[in-house]
Amino acid sequence: MNPKAILLIADGMADRPLKELGWKTPLEVARKPAMDRIAANGICGIIDPIAPGIPPGSDTATLAMLGYDPSKVYKGRGALEALGMGLVVLSGDVAFRCNFATVDKDLVVLDRRAGRIANEDASLLSSKLQRVKLFKYPDVKFTFKNAVQHRAALIIHGPKLSTAVSDSDPESDGKQVLEIEALDGTKEAQRTAAIVNTLMHEFHEVLKDDPVNKARARRGLPEANAILCRSAGTVSQMPSLQDKFGIESACIAAVSLIRGVCRVAGMKLIDVKGATGTLETDYQAKAKAAVRALKSNDFVLVHVKATDVASHDGNAHLKIDATEHVDEMLSYIIDHADMASTYLAVTADHTTSSRTRNHEGDPVPVAIMGLDVRRDDVTEFGERTCAMGGLNRIRGIDLMSILMGLLGKTKKFGS
Ligand code: ZN
Ligand code: ZN
Numbered sequence: 001m002n003p004k005a006i007l008l009i010a011d012g013m014a015d016r017p018l019k020e021l022g023w024k025t026p027l028e029v030a031r032k033p034a035m036d037r038i039a040a041n042g043i044c045g046i047i048d049p050i051a052p053g054i055p056p057g058s059d060t061a062t063l064a065m066l067g068y069d070p071s072k073v074y075k076g077r078g079a080l081e082a083l084g085m086g087l088v089v090l091s092g093d094v095a096f097r098c099n100f101a102t103v104d105k106d107l108v109v110l111d112r113r114a115g116r117i118a119n120e121d122a123s124l125l126s127s128k129l130q131r132v133k134l135f136k137y138p139d140v141k142f143t144f145k146n147a148v149q150h151r152a153a154l155i156i157h158g159p160k161l162s163t164a165v166s167d168s169d170p171e172s173d174g175k176q177v178l179e180i181e182a183l184d185g186t187k188e189a190q191r192t193a194a195i196v197n198t199l200m201h202e203f204h205e206v207l208k209d210d211p212v213n214k215a216r217a218r219r220g221l222p223e224a225n226a227i228l229c230r231s232a233g234t235v236s237q238m239p240s241l242q243d244k245f246g247i248e249s250a251c252i253a254a255v256s257l258i259r260g261v262c263r264v265a266g267m268k269l270i271d272v273k274g275a276t277g278t279l280e281t282d283y284q285a286k287a288k289a290a291v292r293a294l295k296s297n298d299f300v301l302v303h304v305k306a307t308d309v310a311s312h313d314g315n316a317h318l319k320i321d322a323t324e325h326v327d328e329m330l331s332y333i334i335d336h337a338d339m340a341s342t343y344l345a346v347t348a349d350h351t352t353s354s355r356t357r358n359h360e361g362d363p364v365p366v367a368i369m370g371l372d373v374r375r376d377d378v379t380e381f382g383e384r385t386c387a388m389g390g391l392n393r394i395r396g397i398d399l400m401s402i403l404m405g406l407l408g409k410t411k412k413f414g415s
Helices: 033-041 058-065 077-084 119-130 187-208 211-218 241-245 256-264 283-293 306-312 316-336 396-406
Strands: 004-010 043-048 094-103 109-111 141-146 151-157 226-233 249-252 299-304 342-347 364-369 392-395
Touching: 004 058, 004 316, 004 396, 033 316, 033 342, 033 364, 043 396, 058 256, 058 396, 077 094, 077 151, 077 226, 077 256, 094 187, 119 141, 119 187, 119 211, 151 187, 151 226, 187 226, 249 256, 249 283, 283 299, 283 316, 299 316, 306 316, 316 342, 342 396, 364 396, 392 396
Parallel strands: 004 299, 004 342, 043 392, 249 299
Antiparallel strands: 043 364, 094 109, 094 151, 094 226, 141 151, 342 364
């Protein structure tokens, strides 16, 4: 039987020792029998997702762990978010992450999230915005689509565009909406900035008089009368995992950024009811979906966001709780997948410190269990224990080659 692999990435699960936990990390304190079993029966190590000391983003780290060199293929977050929302982004397009926001008459931001506008209102407003005509730029088309609550994406299609443009989002309330500017001297960047500024102006004109907003005002809700843009990006032409390794692969992730990363890697996206990308996600439903997906795929990536959410909240106890839920997912997978032919790997995409509440450049632990791995002496999964393992210290980009090597999918170099 063909061997298969599941890689579970718990976002930001790695941490630093915390005083409140007696100088242990949340992972070291958590009850995690499944992770410990994978460590005890497998090979362990630590990974520098990008490079030692460099704090990774979830996008660049996940790209690396799928075997892509982020310094070559990463072209900004905006396009990945838009792809993850199911939109089409082509090479040459420029995509932005957007927010519905509330501004006053001087374009000072009163609420960057327009009161976390309900999806229904945002959908109605989005369809109005999509009808805006860009008379000055007849060769340019755009797509605007809302996602969850205030979140949305804008994609500009047309010739001679550039991602070297600044944000209009001032990133905090009480500041004026920014003019988008070219970040380099190229005509393309200047043209893109001008197009997006025109569009933002038109959007504001449409939104401020829209009946949906009039109704919101009557209900005492903040009007969604402006769109803020940030993180211009595009997609690179890159080989799919099928091209690189000849494998069928699928991704189980709720957050659009990771879904976008998986889409550029050519992976199938599996929707799971109850998977939310929050602390309230249905962990078990994702584990079940992973075992099911293994039937028709060689490689399944399962991504869980909750561990990172708890870290950004600075809540070590919530993080321990989320980590224990992740462990229950791994228990389910061990119990229900055919472990005689499955490699099961667990890691984090980066360290997120519950103290600094930021991504940090510390390495993350990894453990891989399966038939042919060289078992080492590590018996517990953790940031420090795994550092003693047989994989030693590897780069994020090496992980996929190691897994694919175990599946017999890497090519010989030389004769
Ligand atoms: Zn992350
Ligand atoms: Zn994070």
